[in-house]
Each structure stands twice: as C-alpha cells, then as structure tokens.
Amino acid sequence: MFENINYLLLREIVSSVLIMLGVAFMLIATIGLLRFPDFYIRMSAITKGATLGLTLILTGMGIYFNEADMLIKVLLIIGFTFITSPVSAHVIGRTAVRNKIPFWDRTNLDEFKDYLHKEHMARDHEKDGKE
Amino acid sequence: MKTVILATAIRILIPIFLLFSVYTLFRGHNHPGGGFIGGLIGSIAFVFHTMTHGPHHTVDTFLKVNLYGYPRQPNQSRSLYLMRMMRVNVWRRRRQALHQDIRTHMVRIEPISIIATGLLLAASSGLPALLTQQPFMTAFWTDFYLPIIGRPGTPILFDIGVYLLVIGIVLKITFVMSEE
Amino acid sequence: MILAILAGLLFAFAAPFLYRWLGKWLYVPMALLPLSIFVYLLTLAPAVLGGNPVSQVQAWTPSLNINLNFYLDGLSLLFALLITGFGTLIMVYAGGYLKGNPLLGRFYLYLTLFMTAMLGLVLSGNLLSVFVFWELTSISSYLLIGFGHEKESSRDAALQAFLVTGLGGLALMGGLILVGIAGETFSVSELLTRGDMVTSHSYYLPALVLVLVGAFTKSAQFPFHFWLPNAMAAPTPVSAYLHSATMVKAGVYLLARLTPVMGGTDYWQYTLLLVGGITTVLGALLAMQHTDLKAILAYTTISALGTLVTMTGIGTGPALQAMVVFLLAHALYKGTLFLVAGNVDHATGTRDLARLNRLGPVMRFTAIAASLAGLSMAGVLPFFGFIGKELVYEAALGASAFQWLLFAVVFFSGMVFVAVALAIGYHIFWRSKGEVTPIEHPDSALLYLPPVVLSFVGLTFGLLPGLLATPLLRRATEAMLGEEQVFELALWHGFNLVLGLSLLTMALGYLAYRFSGRLQQHASRFNRLYLFGPDNLYQLLLKGLITGATKLTATIQNGYLRSYITTIVLTLTGLLSLTLWRNGPTLDLADRVQQLQGIRLYEVVLLLLMISGLVFLFRTRSRLTSIAIMGIIGYSAALLFILFGAPDVAATQLLIETLTVVIFVLILHKLPPFRYLTHAGQRYLYILVSLAFGAMMTYVLLLAKQYPMDSKLKSYFGENSYVLGKGHNIVNVILVDFRAMDTMGEIVVLAVAAIGILALLKLRIQKGGKP
Amino acid sequence: MKTFLLHSISAFVLSYLFFKYLDSGVPYNALTAVAVATSVLFMLWLSSLAYNRTYFRKLPKALNFLLYFLKELIVANLRVAYDILTPRYHMQPIVIALPLTVKTDLEITLLTGFITLTPGSLTIDLSSDRKFLYMHSLYLKNGDVEELKRSIKEGFERRLLELTR
C-alpha cells in the first residue's frame, strides 16, 4: 500500500505546514517585539517565539530534503539555538538589570528590590572607581 | 562577565564548536567551508572562554600542556630513553604522572607558535613539488578517500595550515585585547 | 691623461691620511702632483704645437655615449698648463698660508680634487664628461668657499656660489644634451667639424641659451656675477686659484671650445658682446667702489672675464688672439695680486686699503711681486699685460660692429685696471704717507715665493713673447677659429693709435687713482641701486622661495586628514570623468530596464535594510548602536551573497563581521560619547563630495555591467576543479590550489596584522626612547 | 547520564556515517535514521563495560521531560501570541526569587535554560549564594506568587532532578 504514496508530496505538505507555522510564530514574535511595553517583557516573550518558529522552519526543511547531511545540519542548528538562545537571553537580561534598564511600571518587583539595590550600588561604585 | 549559566553553556559548546570546526575544515574542499571558516569557528570557542573567564584562565585551560619527564639513567640507551619518554607523554599519561621519578614540565603553547606552525604547513605544502622538479605548489593527491576528511593531498595540508593560523591569530588577538 | 686624472683623485683622497703622517710637510707631495702633470703635459706639447691634437679614448658609460675621451689641442693645453703650473704654486702657497690649520688635510683634498676636476674639464673630449668635471669643480669650489665653515657668512657664500653655478650647471647639462642631439654626437672632436649641423638645428636656440647660462654663471658674467665677490670668503689660495686664474675661466673655456660648434651666429655674437660688455663695465665700476683688497680684485676679475667674453663674442681672428693673450696675462698678474693680498692679510690681519700703509720695507718680496704684477695689470710696456691690452684694444677697434662702443668699454676697464694696479702695486707698499701698518706675522718663503715666481713669469712672457708663448697661443687660437692663423706676438708695434690710447688709459687711470677717495664718497650714493642688484635679487628670491614654499606646503600638507581624503577622492572622480568625457561609452539604461523584472521582494527589503541602516548610522550617537548597525549591514550583505550563490563568501562575511564586532567590543568600550564635530558648511561640502563619488562609482559599475563578458577562467575552473583539483567546491579549490598564492599572501597578512595588534597594545615606548 | 549522552552522540554519528558512506540499500529517511541510531545505541549499551541498569531507566523520564517541555513551550507560546495579537495586555509581570533545590552547575544551567526558553519567563540572575533564581514572569495567576513558584518547582525542577540524579 505504501507504493501509492507520493513521498515527495507528503514531505512537501508536512514541510509546508511546519514552515507556515514557524513563520507565523516568527511574525507574531516580531509584532510582539514592536508592541510590548518594556525590555524585559519583549525579551522574555519574543526571542523564544522566534526560537520555536525557527525550529519549526528548520524541521520542515529537514523533512523536505530528507538527507543524512541535511538532518545533521538541521539538528545542529536546532541544538545550537536551544543552547544559545536562553543563554544569551539570560546574559542580556542580566546586563540590562545592571544597566538600570527600567521595568514596566506595572511590574511587581517586591522580591527583587534588595537585589536591584545591591546591584546598582555595586555598579555605581564601579563607575566611580573608573572615573 | 562571570555567570554560572554562561560558563556552563560554553563548557558544553566548546567541544561541539571544535568538532564542528574540524568538520568544516575538511568538508571545505567539497562543500562550503575550508581552513579559514573552520579556523574561525574553532577559535570562537576560545573567544567565548576568554570573554567569560579572562585570557589567563583560557591559557591555563587550553594552552598549557604538562610534559612528563625524568632524568636519563646512566647506562640507558638514548633511543630507549626517547621511547620511554614518548610513552610517558603520549599514553598512560595520568598513571605515569604519579610515578615518583617523574617530573612535570609545564609547557605553554604560544599562539604565535600556532601561527608559525600554520604558516609553515601552508608554505611547506608547496615544497614536495619542488623536490620533484615541478612548479611550486603543484598538488599531490592520494588515491584513497578517508571518511570525513576526504581525499588527502597537499592542498588539504595547505588548508590545515590556514586553519591553524587563523586559530592562532584569533587567540592572540583576543588574549591581547581582553587583557586591555 | 686618464692616469693624470686618476692620480689626482688618488692624491686628493689620500691627502687627509697623508696629513696625519706628514703634518705641515703635506704640501710637498701635493705640489709634486701638479708639477709632474705639468711636466707630463709638456712632453705632449711638441705634438700639439706641431698641429696634431692628442686624443685618448677611455670607455666609461658607452651605453649612454658618455666616455672619458681626452682631447688635447692648443686650447686645452693652454688651460691645462695654466691649471697645473698655477696649481703647483698654489699648493706650495697653501702650505704656508694654512700652516697649523687642523683641517689642512681636507683642504688639500678639496683643492686637489678641484685641480683634477679642472684638468679633466679642459682635457675632456666628450661634452658630457666636460659636464661631469664642470660639476665637480662646482662641488669642490663649494667645499673650498665654505672652508671656514663655522662662520655663517662662509656657509652662505658657499651656498650662493653653489646655487648659482649649480643653476648654470643644470642649464649647461640641458644645453649640452641638446647640442649632442643636434650634432648627433657628444664627442668634441667630431662636433668641431659639425658646427653647421648644430647651428642649423631647431634645437640650436634653446641649446645656446642653456649653454650660455652655464658659461655665464661659471664665469661670473652679468647678471650672475654677484657670487664671485662673496666667494672671497674662501681662503686666499682658493681665491687666487679658483676665482681668478682657473675656475671662473671654465666658462670662457667652454665658450672658446664651442666657438667652432655654436659660434658665428648673430645670436651668439650679440649675446656675448652684450653680456661681456656690461660685465666689463660693471666689474670695473664696482671695483672702484670698494676698499677691500680681495673685493677689488674680485671685481676687476669680473671685468676681465667680461672682456674675455667680449673678445670671444667678436670672434674675429685678432679678437680671439687677444682673448688668449689677455687670458694668460690676466691669470698671471691677477693670481699674483691675489696671493699678495693674501700675504698682506696674513701679515696684518686686514685687507682694507685705507688701513694699509708702507708695507714695502717690511714685506720686501711680496712688495716686489705686487709691483711687477701691478705693472703688468696696468699694461706698462715690457710686461705681458701690455701686449694683452694692446691686442684687446686692436680687437675692439677691429670688430665688425659697434667698434667704438666696444672700445669705450675696454678702455674704461683698462683705466680702472690702472687705478687698481696703482692702489695695490704702489699705494699700500711704497707710498710714504701714513703710519706703518703693524705686522702680526712675518713673511715666510712659502708665502712670497709663489707670487714672486708668477710675477716674473709675467715679465718673462712680456720680454720674450715670441719665444715662449707664441706657439701655444697660436694653436689655442686656431682651435677656436678652426683654421690656420698667422700669429705674431711682439712687444713693440711702433707708435700707432693703439699705443696712444694705451698711454691715455694710463694717464686717466692715474687720475682715477688720485681721486679715488673722492669718487668713493660719491659712490655711496649709488648704494640704493644695489637694492635692485642681482645679489639682493638672489637674497629676495631665496627668501621668497622659502616663504612661498612654506606657505604652499602649509596649505597643501595642512594636517587635516579630511582634506587629504577629499583631494584624493576628487582626483579619482575627476580622472574618471575625464576619461568618460573624452571617449567613454555612454550608459544605455533603456535597453536594460528588463533586468528589473526578476527582482524579488526579499532582495528589495534587504537593500532597504542596508540603506536605512546607513541612514541610522549617521544619526546615532551611541557607539554600541553603530556597531550593531554595522553588524546588521554586514549580515545583510552576507545574505546578499547567499542569494547570489556565494555561500563561502557569505560564511566568511558573517564570521568576519561578527569577529569585527567582537574586536570593537573588546577594544572600544571606555571611550567618550559621540560628538558632532564638523559644522554645517563643511557637512554640505562633504555631502556633495560623497554624492559625486558615489554617483561616479555607480555609473562606472553600470557601465561595466553593460558589457557582460564570458570569463574563460570560470569555464576552466568549472571543468577542472574536480577533475584536476579534486574538489567539488570550486571556490575552495581556487583558494587552496588554483590561486593558492593569493591565500598564502592573505594568511601572511593576517599574521602580520596579529603581530601588529599585539605590538600596538603591548609595546609602549615612552618619549625619550632612542630615535 | 554522561555515558548516555556520549553514546547517543556516537550513535547519531555512526548512523550518519552509515547512510553517508555505506551503500546498504536502506532508503534514507528520518525514521530509518532514528531506527539505525537506536540500534547502534543499544549495541553500544551492550558492549559498554560500565553497563548499568539506570541507563535505560532514565529514558522514559527524559522523554517525559521533553514532552512536558514541548507542551509548556507551545502553550506558553500560544498564550503570548494571544497577548500579542489582542489589543489589550493581559499580563501581570513580576520578578520572583525562586528557591532552588538543584545544586550543580549543569543542573542550574539546564533549569534556567528551560525556564528561559519558555515564553513568558526569563531568568535574570542567580543569587550569589546560589540558593535563589531571580526570574521574570509575565503571567501571575490570581496574584499568587507561591503558586507560580510551585508550578515551576513541581514542573521543571522535579523532572530535571529525576533525570540527573
């Protein structure tokens, strides 16, 4: 029964669906990037959307090509993205806090006040030392 | 810029980067890639490490090699001694290191030496041709393929030279700059 | 003859070493050199006097036809004997004059060098080797004038002499080349027979102008005469040797030498007459104005040189005869007088005519020499100078045009010579009025012997003209005239017009001497004229040149990088426009609009992204933002590379871009924030320049793309990359095999860059390090 | 765990080589590739000297974790997407200090990684005594901070710990 299946068409369809999904996530993420009110929200909401979108696109592509080489590359990219994107988000977020990038005024910062205070003090001190 | 998370991620990434860079290097003759691109990929691993831990730590981690050695016995033949030293340094390193006669010598690999080695390899890839009275850099190829590496030949040697050189250069530049 | 030259060079460069060894006795070997050459030349003399010029050929630079040909005929023999004979005496004299000077070795070096050069100049049978030696005389003269190098005046005088003669030298070089081109040879002996070829060539006039400038500067002709009096800063032996007897006559020699080649035309004749005449009068006038012994002598020398040039200009047989006779006579008495002046200076420490009195008794031998030479200079009967003057008067009267004017000129000069001769030969030694000038250093044999010898030679030539001088002078004249010549020198021509005029000269000269004091008082009124004189002109020119150059340089090399870059870019744009405007192909866009069809949305977006990135780059003041924009632009470019089938390039571009970002980040934190530095006006200018440049590049690219070509390389690489290069990735095969040499260079560049960065960051030499 | 990872990677590489260089006649697709990799993995396990029983016991846990993560990822993504596409903001951002049970570097890194990868949450920093994780979250249900903390501790952290210990 499998002889009747057009594998290419099947792959194309699966690939198309995945790609469209991925692109949709990307697009949404990008719109979010424009819309959301503060840096942290944009950061936490968006970059990850892109990660998912990208993953979907790549998977779609891998399925379409259906080659060992391609698969390994796709997995490599996905792997890299999954390792790197949270790390960079974390690092940038941390840097932002240290650079006193303000939070949205509706953000609940109760548990964070001490930390913020300490960090900013340290940062100011560092600055004074440099000047 | 020390964060546990970044440091750990990079620890995981470094071997992948290095593997991938070697892969890119050898693929280069048939696919996009090659010595230069491979070298740069390989060197980012170290750039990351330097950015998170500082250059000294990177040097300590990657560029210091312990060589083991012990004085030659009075009536030990030179070749035997050399054999022994090689064995000590190449395999069974750990176990031999604990032996009481053995002394360690810390050898620092200078990025400059990596650069020089790269240049040497690249330049010397053209020399075999001269020995056979052919123009400089005339390529010699083997008749067989190796997996991943492909067909070995002097141009591949050239590419390896480029690879090493690029790694050496990026290392050197990064070290010097981050010491600033 | 090459041996003589080589020996000269050898002795010259040996002098400083010999000095260490011989000390004050250095003059002995140095005087023996010219003496032996003198003797050697005498052995060649019979042949030359027999009418057979001696010629020797020594290859030097045959590829350029510059050879050391030696050509010894009457003219060169006359000069050569003068140079060596005089040289011998000067060498001896200098030994006495500069005794104890620690730089004596170098002095002899320069002097011998000069003598050799002079010898080479007159012996050369190749125009260009003439020039070579000519320049050598200029250099050695420069070194000799600047011998008292710690005095600024000496240095300036040396510089002035060198610049003026250097100017002449360069002109001469041009002139001689032109003569060579016109005559199709540089060989003197060949040129002597090709006078017509040269004078009828279209290069004749420029060649003449250039050659004359050369000769006039060297021989201190108006308006280049001013360097000669200043050159009196040199030690007296130098003044005597170079600036009266030999070097200044190089110009005259050259004119004489070239008379058969270039002479005979109206241009030649009138220029020489005009310049020579002016110089004669001017030199005489100026001589009357001065009281410094050496200055007076210098100006009379100028006057005499003017006379020589005038004679050459007249160009008739008698005139040329007069020229050689006067030349020899002048050399003899003027050399003597210079040495006398040197002795006086040496003994009393002053050269001011007014302060020198009654030296005769204390400086007996010097005084005798002075008087004898003075008599010769004044043209008194049994002396050689008399014959010279007679001949000059005759020649002037026998000229084909302007006879009386020319005569007036030489007459005036003769009158002044009488006055000067009286002043030096009589006034300072024998006049009974005034206090005796105190003597600091007594006369010594080395000092008085040479002038005495010289003055007696002058007397001997005068008494026995036919015996000694005639054959030589005859051949010399023939060399200039190019034909056989009757030549009889006699002391007594009987009572004729010329003798009368000669006597008149003496009478008037005496009057001029008597009233010289009063004349000099009036002379000061003319001082303001000097402001327009060539000496001042030279100073102004020099100063103007330096100020002008400074201003120009400060404008061009103003230190502002932006103006340099603007200039360079505008130059490129200009040159491109020039090419296009001349016969460039025109752009035909209409045909190519269809190329727009295949355009894709994402490509356009990419382009827009890059352009808006650029715009944003202008506006932002944040460094990090700029860096990020650079990243975005770079990544977009990489994407572009991918879109057009260059994955390797794209990958490299990406890696490089990122690495650049890393370097930026590592190195450029801790810098101050941006400021806008250019102001509005400048900015508009720069926008214009930038737009012009960008538009030009676009235009060029569009043009280039109008003619798509099919690359032979592309198909070759496509076919052979795998078959021969064993790789599917053609780009990589090109990089590591087809064009591995490029990659080799590239990685070396990288290595150097890395070393450079290392050195820049690690090595900091503070001020005070070694230069 | 380490051995497992190593084995998985080698299995992966070997399967790649299998398809790339051995013309075995087996048609390539993702499923056959996974099958080959799995069988290689199994063979490796058998031939492994340090063979132990936790080796495959953790596999379902890993799968569980993965599925949980994918679910969270998609759910959170959809939630954020909804927020983006609707005109009003539904979010109530908060920064919390999450008390940690995980200890080792790897565990902390993985935890923060997964938290950060989920849309709507972002780890900002680890406290210097490594006891708290400061975390930015977009959606606080009913203003209940403790509930949020617990959901993460019960969700990601527990599953992670099961896997690593």
Next chain:
Amino acid sequence: MSIFSVTLIVAMAALSICLVLTAIRFALGPTLPDRITAFDLFVANVIGMVAIYTELTGNADFIDVAIILSLFGFLGSISFAYYLMKSTR
C-alpha cells in the same frame, strides 16, 4: 508553480516583513539592550530566510551558512552584553 513553492515564497515575504519590523524596533530602541534583542531576532530571521532559500533553490550547501550564523549570532549577542557590562556608558 506548486503549492509548496508558493508556500516558500509567502514564507520568504513574511520573513522579509519580520526583518523590517525588527529593524523598526531596532531604530526605536529605546535602550541598548532593546537593540541587542532586535539584533538577536534579526539573526534568527536571517537564519530562517537562509533555510527557506535553501529549499527554494534546492541547493543544500546554503544551509551551512545558517549553521555558522547560528553560532556567530550568539557570539554577537554575548559581545554586546560584554560591552554593556564593561562600558561605563
């Protein structure tokens, strides 16, 4: 023109729009970390575009560039963070 290629073209267009939107955020800022985030997203976008272009042309070699991009995009972000940490401004 198959549905698949239409999909790809549409996807490409959508990603181009994403690119423009990201650029707008980049221009708006307002803070440096915002720009870095935008840059991050830009890189992800480009990777996506490369992937789709690979499919569009069927030339598997292009995807290699995407791998490199994914590695180096990370390096970029880390560098920017590094810069922010080090610089006083």
Next chain:
Amino acid sequence: MNHLLLLLPLLIPLYAAILCLFFWRYVKVQQYIAVLAQAGLLVSTFLLLLEVNTNGIATTQIGNWPAPFGITLAADLFSCLMVLTGSIVGMAIHLFSIKGLDRGRQTFGYYPILLLLQLGIGGVCLTGDLFNMFVWFELLLICCFVLIALGGTKPQLEGAIKYVTINLLASGFLLTGIGLVYGITGTLNLAELGLMARAPMTHPSMVTLAGMFFLVAFGTKAAIFPLFFWLPASYHTPPIAISSFIAGLLTKVGMYAMIRLFTLVFIQDKGLMLPLFTVLAGLTMVIGVLGAASQNDFRKILSFHIVSQIGYMLMGLAISTPLALAGSIYFIMHNVLVKTNLFLISGVVAHRHGTYALKKLGSVYLQHPFLSLLFFISAFSLAGIPPFSGFWGKFMLAKAGFEADYFGLVLTSLAVSLLTIFSMTKIWNEVFWKRKPETDPLLEVMTEADLRVNRLLHLPVVFLVVFILFIGVYAEPTVALAQRAAEQLLNSEMYINAVLKR
C-alpha cells in the same frame, strides 16, 4: 633551477620569518636568522638577475596550472633589478637595526615583519597576476602599518592614522580597479591582459577607465601629486631604521607596479595618459621639492624629497621612450639606495645627537669626518651631481625628454634638481658645517662601547655607499641593464610570450 631561483626571493624571507616567529622570545636568534636570510636573498636575487640577463624572462606557473588560469611568477630584468635593489637595502636595514633600533621594538616581531615586507616586495615584483599583486601590496601595506605604529609613540600614532586611512582607500580603489578589469576582460593574468590590450577591443575606453583606478591607487602608494599627503605626514615618525626601509623602498614598489601596468596593460589611450603623466610628474616634482625647501627637519626634508623624486620616475613613464624608461628604472634603483642611505645617515647623526631638527644639530663635519664623506656622497648623488648615481638617471630622463620634445618637463626637472641641491646643501650647511648650538659635554666623549655601536651603525651606510658609488661612478653595467629592462618593458611581446608560452 629556474623555478627555484624565481621562488627563492619569496621563500627565503617567508621561511626566515616563520623561523623568527618560532623564536619569538629570542631576539638574538631572530637577528641571526634575519641577517642570514638577507644574505641569502641578496645572493639569490643576484643569481636571478644573472639568469634572466642571460636566458631571458623567467617564468613559473604556481601549482602547475597553465598560464591565464593559475598564478604566474615572471621575472624580467625590471623585476629582477627591483628585487635585487630591495634585498641590498634590506640587508643594510637589518644590519642597522641590530644596534640602531631599541630593544623594545625588536622584541615585538620587528624582524619577522621586516622579512615579510621583503616577501611582499618580492611578490609584487615577481608576480604576473593582477590580483596576486594586490595581495602582495596589501602585505606591504599591513607591514608598513605595523612598522610605522611600532612602539606607539604619539607622533607615530598620528602618522599611522593618516597612513592607514589613505592607503586603505587606495587599496580599495585598487581592488575596485581589479574587479573592473576582470569584469571587462575576464582575466587577471598580466600577460593575457597585455595581449588583450594589443588586440582590437570592443570597448577600449573601459580599460582606460579601469586604468584610472590603478593610476589613483598606485599613484597614492607611490606618492605622486596630489595623492602623496600620507607620506610627509608619517614617514618621519617611526624610528629611523623603519623610516629608512619604508621611505627608501615602498613608494618605488608602487612606481614599479605603475610602470609595469601602464606599459603592459593600460596602453589604449596614450593620448590621454601621457599628457596626464606629464602634468602629474611635473607637479609631483615641484610640489615635493618645494615642500622639502620649506622644512627644517633632517628627516622631513628627506621625506618630501621622496615625493619630488617620484616625479622623475613618473617622468620616464610620461615620455615612454626606451631611454626614458631606462632612466626611470635607473632612477628607481638609485633612489632606493640613496634615499635609504640618507635616512640611515640621519639616524646615525640622531643616534649621537638625539634630534633631527636642523637648528639643534651641528658640528658633525668636525666630529665625524667619515660620516660626512658618506653623507656627502649620498646627498650629492641624490642631487644628481655627476659622477654620482643621480646624475645618470637625470641625464637619461633629460636626454629622452629632449629627444621626445618634452621641453617643459625637462626644464622643470632641471629646476627641481637645483632645488634638490639647495636642500642637500642646506642640510650639509646646518648639520655638518654649522657649530652645534648647545653642546652636551657628555656627547663629546665617546666610550669604547659607543665606538663599537657607532662602527656597527656605519657598517650598513658604508655597504650602501659602495653600491651607490658602483652604480654611479661605474654606471655602465647598471645603465646597460636598465636599458635592456626598458626594452623588455616596451617590447611587451617578450613578456607575453614568455608567460603564455606562445
């Protein structure tokens, strides 16, 4: 053998540099390696010259790829003379550096970079490929960047900024030009390009257009007017060993490339090019020499004179007769040797007196008679006083100019020559003759060690003077070589046939 001789000028410096890199920390070892390599280079380039002189143009195809496809190395007499001159000067500089350069700089890769600079010169002069030439030029460029900034003193950095910026622009134009040439002709091989230039083309003016890029690019590197600004701004800033090398050689390499390309490839529109060159040559001479006249610093005077003398070399190209080109070639060789030597002498003087300012210097004539002699020879060689070397070049150019009716240009060159004399005598008067204004008693006495250093510093100067005297006083062999080289340049068929093996 042929292959090897052609390669040695590249391989020797390259391998020596690699060795030096391995011995990074051992400056002494680097010195030995460098000097030995220089000696080897000297011998090999001399042998190459002999070989080419007897057997004609030598070529080798790198990688054994046939001519228009691979990269060709080709040595005609002009290139041989260039590399030979380069290695002579290199030898002198290496010898000088041992004592004439501070230790600090020597430890930071000075020798390898110097050697790689040699490699670059060899590459530019021997390559037969346009793009390859670009690569070697870039190598020269980066080496110069590094050398000029080496040590990082304030003036150095300032000079380096200008040097780097302007030369980067020039390199960019060069690359653009190469792109254009490839875009029009589809080849990069010089011989092939020469062949195409001689065949009827569809759009010759496009090639001329590309030629303009090369004119500006190489013109900048050669420092012709109005592109020379970087030179006076930077050449006097680094230590003298570095200045001497760069100043002596680098602009001439630019000139080499210009002569090579504008006699071989860009020959379509002589009606435009030759007048252009004439104007540029005249302006370069005049502006350069006026700049020199305005300066009061030993090295700055020399720097501006570089510009002025580039004008003479360009003059040969403008006249473009065999004699004129021979003049240019001879002039290049002469100028490289003499200019380097003058810089070195200024260094020896400054080593003793610690300054280059004319007003602070003096009394060298009394204190160092031998050095004075050496300077005298070099300075008056530069000024073109016969029988020293400058004269021959000037003579050839002037004669060629007159023969081709370039009266204005020749007269300009003669006038400029007078100003050169002026500058040289100015230096002589101020530095050598004048009494030194403030004398430091410490400088009066030379210790034994000072004497030894001093002797070592004199060594390279004497070495160069020997060559200067050789090509000047016994000019015949050099002139003959230059003439043959010029013939080869003008009969491009020889070069084309040799490379393309037709």
Next chain:
Amino acid sequence: MELILPFLIGILFAASLYLILHRHFFKLILGLIIFGLANNLFVFVIGRLTRGGSAIIPQEDSVATEPFADPVPQALLLTAIVIGFGIQAFAIVLIKRVYQAFGTNDLDDMNSTDQIEEQEK
C-alpha cells in the same frame, strides 16, 4: 538586481566617504569598514550574478554545469574580505591607542606631524 545593486554600491561608497570625512575617528573606522564592504560588493557584482546556483559542483558530477556562479570573483572576494579584516582589526586597535595617547576623538586635533618646524635664526 543587476540594475539596482550598482545603486546600492554607489550609496555605500558615498556613505562611507561621508563617514570618513566626519572628523570623529570612530566614524572614520566605520566609514573604512563600509568602504571595504562597498569594494567587495563592487567586485562581487561585476561578474554575472546568478540566483540560486552556487559555485559548487554537485557531489555526483565531476564538471560544473551552467548555470553556476562565477567562482573567480568569489575567490577574490574571499581573499579581499580576509585581508580587509586583518587591516580593519589593526585599524580599530590603532584608533583605540590613538585615543589613549591623545585623549581626543577629533581627527582635526591630530595635525602635529605635518607642522613645519620654525626656521632657525
């Protein structure tokens, strides 16, 4: 694109020059980098542009078949990019050192080496 890219390149050239002419040395370096990019694109565009096809021979073939991209400009470009990178890196570091040494980022402040020494006397 063959028609549009030249305009982009022209704009890049113009922009780079404009940046270089700013007196600020950070802009100078930015300008130089863009200038390099413009040059590279110039070389790239001068060949015939091929969409999609790269200069890689398919693994199963041994000879490249049209349409494939012209590999020569690509290879040249690669070399040029790498060289450009080396030089740019050096230039960036140089700028940094200049700032450290002079404490200014105004290029106009750096005109001392062109100053003519005063005349003696």
